[in-house]
Amino acid sequence: MLRSPGLLTLARLRRDRPAMVSGVAALLLVGLAVAAPAVGAVYGVGPEETFAGDLDPYGMPYGVSGGVSASHWFGLEPGLGRDIFVQVIFGMRTSLAIAGTAALVATAVGAVVGGVAGYLGGWADAAIGWLTDVLLALPLLICAIALIRPLELHLYGPRDPVPGWFRAVTVAGLFGGLGWMPIARLVRGQVIALREQEFVTAARASGAGARWIVSRELLPHLGAPVLTGLSLLLPAFVAGGAALSFLGLGVLEPTADLGRMIYRSLGYLQTDPAYVVFPSAALFLLVFAFSTFNEGLRDALDPRALR
Amino acid sequence: MSGSPAAFVLRRTGRGLLTLAAVSVVTFLMFFAVPRDPAAAMCPKNCDAARLEQIRAQWGLSDPVAVQYAHYVRGVVAGRDLGRAQGGYCPAPCLGYSYVNGEPVIDALARALPVTMSIVLPAAVLWLALGIGLGVAAAARHGSPVDRMIGGFSLAGLALPLYLLGSMFLLLFVYQLGVLPYPHYTALTESPLAWASGLVLPWCTLALLFSAGYIRLTRAQVREAMSADFVRTALAKGLAHRRVVRRHALRPALVPLVTAAGLDVGAALGGTVITEVTFGLYGLGQVTLDAVREDDLPMLMGAVLVAALVVVAANIVVDGLYARIDPRVRAR
Numbered sequence: 110m111l112r113s114p115g116l117l118t119l120a121r122l123r124r125d126r127p128a129m130v131s132g133v134a135a136l137l138l139v140g141l142a143v144a145a146p147a148v149g150a151v152y153g154v155g156p157e158e159t160f161a162g163d164l165d166p167y168g169m170p171y172g173v174s175g176g177v178s179a180s181h182w183f184g185l186e187p188g189l190g191r192d193i194f195v196q197v198i199f200g201m202r203t204s205l206a207i208a209g210t211a212a213l214v215a216t217a218v219g220a221v222v223g224g225v226a227g228y229l230g231g232w233a234d235a236a237i238g239w240l241t242d243v244l245l246a247l248p249l250l251i252c253a254i255a256l257i258r259p260l261e262l263h264l265y266g267p268r269d270p271v272p273g274w275f276r277a278v279t280v281a282g283l284f285g286g287l288g289w290m291p292i293a294r295l296v297r298g299q300v301i302a303l304r305e306q307e308f309v310t311a312a313r314a315s316g317a318g319a320r321w322i323v324s325r326e327l328l329p330h331l332g333a334p335v336l337t338g339l340s341l342l343l344p345a346f347v348a349g350g351a352a353l354s355f356l357g358l359g360v361l362e363p364t365a366d367l368g369r370m371i372y373r374s375l376g377y378l379q380t381d382p383a384y385v386v387f388p389s390a391a392l393f394l395l396v397f398a399f400s401t402f403n404e405g406l407r408d409a410l411d412p413r414a415l416r
Numbered sequence: 417m418s419g420s421p422a423a424f425v426l427r428r429t430g431r432g433l434l435t436l437a438a439v440s441v442v443t444f445l446m447f448f449a450v451p452r453d454p455a456a457a458m459c460p461k462n463c464d465a466a467r468l469e470q471i472r473a474q475w476g477l478s479d480p481v482a483v484q485y486a487h488y489v490r491g492v493v494a495g496r497d498l499g500r501a502q503g504g505y506c507p508a509p510c511l512g513y514s515y516v517n518g519e520p521v522i523d524a525l526a527r528a529l530p531v532t533m534s535i536v537l538p539a540a541v542l543w544l545a546l547g548i549g550l551g552v553a554a555a556a557r558h559g560s561p562v563d564r565m566i567g568g569f570s571l572a573g574l575a576l577p578l579y580l581l582g583s584m585f586l587l588l589f590v591y592q593l594g595v596l597p598y599p600h601y602t603a604l605t606e607s608p609l610a611w612a613s614g615l616v617l618p619w620c621t622l623a624l625l626f627s628a629g630y631i632r633l634t635r636a637q638v639r640e641a642m643s644a645d646f647v648r649t650a651l652a653k654g655l656a657h658r659r660v661v662r663r664h665a666l667r668p669a670l671v672p673l674v675t676a677a678g679l680d681v682g683a684a685l686g687g688t689v690i691t692e693v694t695f696g697l698y699g700l701g702q703v704t705l706d707a708v709r710e711d712d713l714p715m716l717m718g719a720v721l722v723a724a725l726v727v728v729a730a731n732i733v734v735d736g737l738y739a740r741i742d743p744r745v746r747a748r
Contacts, residue, residue, distance in 0.1 A: 239435075239438075242435055243435050243438045243439055243442065245727075246435055246436070246439050246724045246727045246728050246731075247439065247442075247443075247720070247723070247724055247727075248682075248683040248723050248724075248727060249683075250689060250690075251689065251701070251704055251719070251720060251723050252720065254689065254704055254705060254708055255446075255704060255707075255708060255716050255719070255720050256446060257708065258708045258711055258716075259446055259713070259716075262711065344575070348575075348577065351577060352577070352579075352689075352690055355577075355579050355690065355693075356689060356690070356693060356705060358708070371577070371579070371580065372579070375579070375580075375583045378583055378584070378587050379587060379591070385580075389577070389580050392577060393575050393576060393577075393580075396574070396575040397571065397572065397574075397575035400571065400574050400575055401571055404571075
């Protein structure tokens with residue numbers, strides 16, 4: 110029986126155990142993050158609720174390993190008294206929302222820019238290639254760090270308060286706007302390879318216009334590189350967003366955030382190691398699951414490549 | 417002549433300079449044209465209108481952006497006079513003065529660059545050695561428990577944040593075991609031993625995490641080469657397996673490895689912010705971060721320009737290495 114490429118990919122993916130396990134784990138984590146308010150409601154604790162009564166006079170949680178108990182599964186944040194489980198779930202939601210938006214923006218921009226460069230060729234390709242080179246010369250993290258303040262200065266001025274959501278939008282926009290180049294290169298290469306294929310020539314010979322060729326002959330083949338690109342960028346942006354928060358340039362309080370939480374917890378590495386473990390493990394799992402799944406996806410989409 | 421490595425590198429250098437010029441325009445626009453009012457940003461908290469006007473005049477902030485950019489470029493190439501209150505004449509590679517303490521930007525960057533280089537370059541040697549070594553080991557024992565272990569290590573390395581591993585190493589080796597001093601920077605020329613012992617922890621942390629990508633790359637490339645005809649020939653004529661892996665199968669992996677190393681080292685030299693913050697070392701990344709916190713736009717722009725310069729330079733070095741590794745590149 111003849112099967113479509115999509116079904117073949119799915120079948121190959123299903124045979125790849127690490128990819129399946131990590132894929133399920135990634136889905137679970139995304140599900141938890143999306144349902145964060147519901148999870149919090151069922152668990153019975155809100156993201157901004159504090160339990161100062163469960164902290165000793167020095168601000169350290171009572172009980173073993175950072176106050177882990179039946180009502181606080183991951184314990185409490187020392188000093189602040191917030192529930193770590195709820196903070197982690199809501200923090201994952203923030204991380205994934207920012208990284209997901211950024212990855213979608215970067216993939217969309219990259220696909221369009223790369224597609225145009227590959228399809229038109231000639232001077233358009235040269236100009237876009239040069240622009241890509243220029244942007245690649247700017248290290249992503251340094252530029253994101255350097256641009257956050259000038260952007261805020263432009264829109265709000267040096268004295269006005271900056272609203273909390275603005276940071277999240279800025280970070281997502283910066284990652285999206287500075288991270289599309291690899292996708293553009295990937296798509297450009299694919300389009301150049303496709304452009305010269307016989308089925309495209311055949312379509313052109315039978316009188317198809319540019320619109321038909323792009324939408325019916327080229328686009329269906331770009332699903333694979335775009336999908337791999339997207340799943341490659343997502344964990345990279347989750348890690349990058351956490352790194353920015355670690356530096357104090359991520360989303361602001363009171364929005365829960367994994368990177369900021371890890372930064373804060375590192376001050377308690379000796380006195381309350383459990384506080385470090387939970388948010389760090391959540392970030393690690395998030396990035397690990399997505400990267401491992403991406404690896405499997407690439408293998409499944411391109412069975413010739415050995416990895 | 418056009419085919420010689422020197423001409424090739426020269427051509428690439430020209431293109432790199434062009435890229436750098438474009439980067440400088442982009443960064444200038446970002447830092448001087450984008451903020452609504454740079455004068456207010458560089459003015460102390462209780463700032464009156466007269467002082468604001470004075471700052472605008474000194475920095476030429478009322479001029480058109482193109483004129484401001486021209487002044488900036490002239491400052492970089494030939495130096496410029498910024499007026500008495502801003503530190504007077506600013507000699508040749510003039511990137512302006514810090515808004516915060518009036519120090520020439522170039523001095524602050526020149527002080528920070530050796531720190532970043534001392535962190536990154538030895539770490540890069542370590543991570544390449546570790547990455548290529550483990551990658552070859554995994555490829556040679558394909559499918560064995562060793563291969564799977566190395567694979568797991570590399571995936572974990574890709575997902576582990578540097579600040580986390582670094583902090584744990586600090587706790588373990590500095591505070592608990594006390595076998596290493598707290599990371600600090602001593603100039604190599606001053607005392608090579610103090611230089612190395614002060615930086616060994618960041619080197620190892622960077623190497624462990626960055627080797628992950630190189631392990632995967634090396635393993636994939638060597639595995640692919642192992643099924644190529646020239647490797648089969650080498651094995652068939654009786655060469656030892658080890659020798660074939662090292663001499664024949666590793667060779668084609670060098671080009672992608674050099675590409676990846678060039679990108680990573682370039683980006684890392686532009687500012688290993690996380691490493692520097694984790695280990696309390698004052699390099700380019702910390703300069704950038706401080707400039708952000710204090711809205712010090714000239715310092716910020718200088719740091720980004722230096723970061724871009726380093727990336728472009730790394731690309732030129734990579735192109736030169738290509739020409740050495742693969743003679744076909746020169747013909748292009």
